[in-house]
Amino acid sequence: MTTRKVLISGASIAGPALAGLLARTGYDVTVVEKASQLRAGGQAVDFKGRTHRDILTRMGVWDDVCAQQTPKTDWRMVDDADRVMAVIPGEFIGGDVEILRGDLAGILHRRSADDVDYVFGDEIAALTDGPDGVDVSFAHRADERFDLVVGADGVHSAVRRLAFGPELDHVERLGYFYAVASGSVPLDGLETRLPSGRAVAYGYNVPGRLALAGGQKAPNLFVFRGGGGDAYDRRDIDSQRGFLQDAFAGVGWRVPEMLAAAGAASDFYLDEITRTRMTTYTRGRVALVGDAGYANTLGGFGTGLAMMGAYVLAGELARAHGDHGAAFAAYDARMRKPTKVARTGSAGPFLAPPTQRRIRLRDRTFANPVMRRAMMWITDVFATDTSLPDYGPGVAARVR
């Protein structure tokens, strides 16, 4: 093996998933995370189809994920008077298994924490990719050389910016934003759990806006059209909260209570809905995994793709016995097809249709059983369309 020391930027989903696999196959792995601790929050993320199940099983986390899964949640789309206009089934919104993003990050971190050096509260400031390694400067730690650097630092990846160029060369802004925050609001008179065990969330639309009350323990979700990512400061949470408040000012239903809860929530998270345009995820000794390379916000595939990318990159490195050039080429080639889903579509206009007519059209589609089945079929095709590489005992056996 010629490659031993790996630096991963980002400790959410892709980072800890890859770190655990690499550490168990003999690498010396450091993960640097900008936040001061593992970040809580986020909606439920989901896994769907045989490919996802195989990957999670081979990673050894399937049982943990199932043990912490959330109940299937149907979305009832209601009007001002709580009349149900349509039901979007939990199987469409989520997959076969759903888990809160923060819980999944916790599982992946716990499973790798003994073998990986996690550094919180720091970040890469500069990197120079050379023939013998990547020289990295950090914001706080001393400079260090690594054999490989992996950006698992999300859609606003610093590694991508430093190694591949400016964000807007690779990321498409889609004119919509979303915010997620815990905090229950009174849903008096509305059932939030069915006798079957399924949960119910309630969605309220006005043109270009969706407010989804999560009910029970699920966080609330806001989706809205907006003027541009420069309307708030991405590093300032108060500025983000203000941006959300302005977007929903004057909207009725239970929105004022939901906004008040979001104003106080410690896990408040807001971002722009974006998708990436990349088709190769490696350059020199630098690779991108997860949203850093193939994000499609709220598209429903980001977390599954992040897990797949971690598995494929670790597998190809093991197969190439540390020849990162061969491994990176194979990783790029293998991920090109499954990541196509990240380069198409946008969840914004579906969740928060821009006009009253388009809200009605979406609701009628889901109220019609034939159309609903067709929509479900489309998500199944995307989810099961990838055959899983078999890395044999090099990765699968050792991480099982």
Ligand SMILES: Cc1cc2nc3c(=O)[nH]c(=O)nc-3n(C[C@H](O)[C@H](O)[C@H](O)COP(=O)(O)OP(=O)(O)OC[C@H]3O[C@@H](n4cnc5c(N)ncnc54)[C@H](O)[C@@H]3O)c2cc1C
């Ligand atoms: C707190 C949070 C809440 C989320 N909520 C949702 C949601 O509700 N719905 C949804 O669809 N998706 C959500 N996401 C995104 C979702 O987790 C990803 O789409 C998907 O799981 C792929 O994960 P990832 O690890 O590639 O990227 P991400 O989950 O985005 O993780 C990136 C990680 O890198 C860290 N990071 C960022 N910049 C740097 C840097 N310069 N140096 C070091 N570390 C850095 C971040 O703090 C984060 O921990 C959320 C992400 C986070 C971090």
